[in-house]
Amino acid sequence: MPRAVLRVLEAGPHCSLQDAGRAGMMRFGVPVSGPMDRVAMALAHHALGNPPGAAVAEVSLGGIVLQLEEGRLSVAVAGGGFMVEAGGRRLGSWSVVTLQEGDRLAVRRGPWGAWCCIAFAGVLQAEAWLGHVATHALSGLGGGALTAGRRLVIEDARLLPEAAIPCPVWARAPGDPVALVLGPQERFFGADRIEVLLGAPFRLSDAYDRMGVRLRGPSLAPDGALAIPSEPVLRGAVQVAGDGVATVLMADHQTTGGYPKIATLVGSELDGFAQLRPHAVVRFRAVTPEQAVAMVRLRAAALARRLGRA
Incomplete structure (x- = not known):
């Protein structure tokens, strides 16, 4: 059967192998992980005719350079506004390209976006953990980080x-x-703190990885309850420490936490939020739970139409 082998020549921090993630495992203390931009991964696989949720190489702002050492292979690069160079040709992300033996594929930061993925027209061979390739960055479990010298088959x-x-x-x-x-612990924050959250600009800080991102801006210090019992937390939760600094939890977030959560980002907003870079300015607006459900359903229906599943 046709086989292709890619070697990693260069890779920035946080580049790793990901698949759709370990849904249903959080009750055992296992983070979901998976791609930072789930829509980009879905569209990349769709462009190649791959099964949904198959493994991809996820690329951070640090970029990556791969070389095809053996065979021929088509790949799809999707997510953000990254710059792509394939076999000496300059392209942008959101492209399907074909590599010949000896060709290099370079993906580097472009004008916007923080994460992209490279999907492969074939079956990526990678170590699975608990049935999934998704890499949990802190532990390294899963398919693992992408570092110079590694080969992808x-x-x-x-x-x-x-x-x-x-x-x-x-x-x-x-x-x-x-x-x-807002919530689930907005009751621990005064009305002035809620007003600040919804009215003031915040900036994403450099404290940013697959687990979460700290925000710089006005203090959101809670009135108390910094020792509430740990409880399940979700991707998109905005938890606030005693110093008033808010952190938005991302793909590799912990499964439980004891800091009060002033709000939770709507699920359909998370892929776009993930594409914001450190130092980007962000503002927030509140919607009701019913409006949030409608937003998620609308986005899911639009994606299903794009993928031909409607």
């Missing part, structure tokens, strides 16, 4: 016509406020 390698992948129309525009639902 793709079995059943296929060639596909080169094409552009339409960027999703819901990619976040600069200045768009991010929708959130």
Whole structure:
């Protein structure tokens, strides 16, 4: 069967192998992990005709350079506005390209976005943990980090016509406020702190990884209850420490936490939020739980139509 082998020549921090993640395992203390931009991964696989949730190489702002050492292979690069160089040709992300033996694929930061993924037209061979390749960055469990010298083997390698992948129309525009639902512990924050959350600008700090990102801005210090019993936390939760600094939890977030959570980002906002870079300015707006459910359903229906599953 056709086989392709890629070697990692360079890789920035936080580059790793991911799949759709370990859904249903949080009750055992296992984080979900998976891609930072789930929509980008879904569209990359769709462009190649891959099964949903198959393994990809996730690339951070540090970029990555791969070289095809053996075989021929088509890949899809999706997510953000990264710059792509494939076999000496300069492209952008949201592209399906074909690599010939000896070609290099370089993915580097471009004008916008913080994460992208490289999907392979074939079956990426990688170590699974608890049935999934998704890498949990802190422990290293799963398919693992992408570092210089590592080789990626793709079995059943296929060639596909080169094409552009339409960027999703819901990619976040600069200045768009991010929708959130207040709670579940907004009762520990005074009305002035809620007003600040919904009125003041915040900046993403450099304390940013797959687990979460700290925000710089006005203090959101709670009135008390910094020792509430630990309880389940979700991706998108905005938890606030005693110093008033808020942290938005991301793909590798812990499964429980004891800091009060002033709000939770709406699920359909998370992929766009993940594409904000450190130092980007972000504002928030509150929606009701019912509005949040409607937003998620609308986004899911739009994605299903794009994937031909409607």
